[in-house]
Amino acid sequence: MAVPRILHVITALEMGGAERSLANLLLDRPGERQDAHVVSLSGRGHYSDILAGLGIGVDHLELSRSPRLLSAPLRLYRIIRRFRPDVIQGWMYHGNLIASLAGLMAGPRVSVAWNIRQSLYDVATEKPGTQQVIRMLAKLSARPDAIVYNSFQARDHHEAFGFRSAGSGTVIPNGFDTARWRPDAAHRQTMRSALAVADTDIVAGFVGRYHPIKDVPTFLAASAKAMAHDPRLHIALVGEGLNADNPALAAHFARLPAGRVHSLGRRGDIEKILPGFDLLCLSSASEGFPNVLGEAMATALPCITTDVGDCAWVMDGRGRIVPPGDVAAMATAMSELGDLSAAQRHAIGMAARDRIVTGFGFDATLDAYTRLYDSLVKRED
Numbered sequence: 001m002a003v004p005r006i007l008h009v010i011t012a013l014e015m016g017g018a019e020r021s022l023a024n025l026l027l028d029r030p031g032e033r034q035d036a037h038v039v040s041l042s043g044r045g046h047y048s049d050i051l052a053g054l055g056i057g058v059d060h061l062e063l064s065r066s067p068r069l070l071s072a073p074l075r076l077y078r079i080i081r082r083f084r085p086d087v088i089q090g091w092m093y094h095g096n097l098i099a100s101l102a103g104l105m106a107g108p109r110v111s112v113a114w115n116i117r118q119s120l121y122d123v124a125t126e127k128p129g130t131q132q133v134i135r136m137l138a139k140l141s142a143r144p145d146a147i148v149y150n151s152f153q154a155r156d157h158h159e160a161f162g163f164r165s166a167g168s169g170t171v172i173p174n175g176f177d178t179a180r181w182r183p184d185a186a187h188r189q190t191m192r193s194a195l196a197v198a199d200t201d202i203v204a205g206f207v208g209r210y211h212p213i214k215d216v217p218t219f220l221a222a223s224a225k226a227m228a229h230d231p232r233l234h235i236a237l238v239g240e241g242l243n244a245d246n247p248a249l250a251a252h253f254a255r256l257p258a259g260r261v262h263s264l265g266r267r268g269d270i271e272k273i274l275p276g277f278d279l280l281c282l283s284s285a286s287e288g289f290p291n292v293l294g295e296a297m298a299t300a301l302p303c304i305t306t307d308v309g310d311c312a313w314v315m316d317g318r319g320r321i322v323p324p325g326d327v328a329a330m331a332t333a334m335s336e337l338g339d340l341s342a343a344q345r346h347a348i349g350m351a352a353r354d355r356i357v358t359g360f361g362f363d364a365t366l367d368a369y370t371r372l373y374d375s376l377v378k379r380e381d
Helices: 016-028 045-053 066-083 094-106 126-142 152-161 185-195 218-227 250-254 268-274 291-298 312-317 327-339 342-359 362-376
Strands: 003-012 035-040 055-059 085-089 111-116 145-148 201-205 231-239 261-265 278-284 305-306 320-322
Touching: 003 016, 003 094, 016 291, 016 312, 016 362, 045 055, 045 126, 055 066, 066 094, 066 111, 085 094, 085 145, 085 362, 094 111, 094 126, 111 126, 111 291, 111 362, 126 152, 145 152, 152 305, 185 268, 201 218, 201 291, 218 231, 218 250, 218 278, 218 327, 218 342, 218 362, 231 268, 231 305, 250 305, 278 291, 278 312, 278 327, 291 342, 305 312, 312 320, 312 342, 320 327
Parallel strands: 003 035, 003 085, 035 055, 085 111, 111 145, 201 231, 201 278, 231 261, 278 305, 305 320
Antiparallel strands: none
16 A cells, blocks of 8 residues: 655644754655655744755745745645645644645645644744734634644633644643764763863753743743852753843853853764763743653653743653742752752763653654544545
């Protein structure tokens, strides 16, 4: 039996969590489980060439450019006619909306699925345009053949907001390649040498990007408190906009001891960076199931995360949970983990890794999507 033909419609192909999840799904043995084609609503991004390099078709609608916006429906229709998908899978709010439009173009033989990657604590915190899209999706939510969420909290929030589906929405948690995300002594030494930190120093990492939902100011304010408590403590920030040149963060960076702050910028080799940390902090005001949490746990890092999305369920006691926006609680957790011996931190990290290995292996995620797509294909008699 031929593998299903899946047209993925995603808002962008930059380095965000949803984009990484889609890339992970397609880059593992490409073509073996699905014949995939990707449509990005934006321009070229980090994953565009990576996907294309493995023979996966990628188109960019570039909806932010007015001349391209006018021709986008016709270009989308031509992509559908050329690729002839069995299933159209949307990713993120805007991608889901356009996936439904694509479903109308494709006709009744093609199934449509949505993929929602975040919780919805308060719709008012979203951009006005995104708020409108979310409300529109809630009204249309009985139409897709499936709605996939990456966390139980995301499903609960959206269904409480008015999202409907045939029965409960499908939850497929993120999965992780634990051969890729693992402790690595060589990477640890290389990373710490690059930072010029001693073996006895404590490096607290933050991996993300500058966005209000990530609440970077809380992490920086907590770091200032914890660093005052422990002169061995360093922080390393990986992601775009996480430096003192960002006007929104400049005052926070000014309160930190400059010699112990390392802004690494945007990186594509996170699996080589994480082993150099001693712990990871996640200060988000909202999440679904953040990839970086599972990646850090698989790397055997003790983690501190805010109690958002499914983070507490994923951690399952193997780390520290703090309330969102609570600077004092995060600082205390950083100090507590820093005060432990290296052996004690290692024990917490290995328990965290075991949680990911046994509960969130990537093969289980691949199998879940394979079963979903097989169930959505409308076979001709």
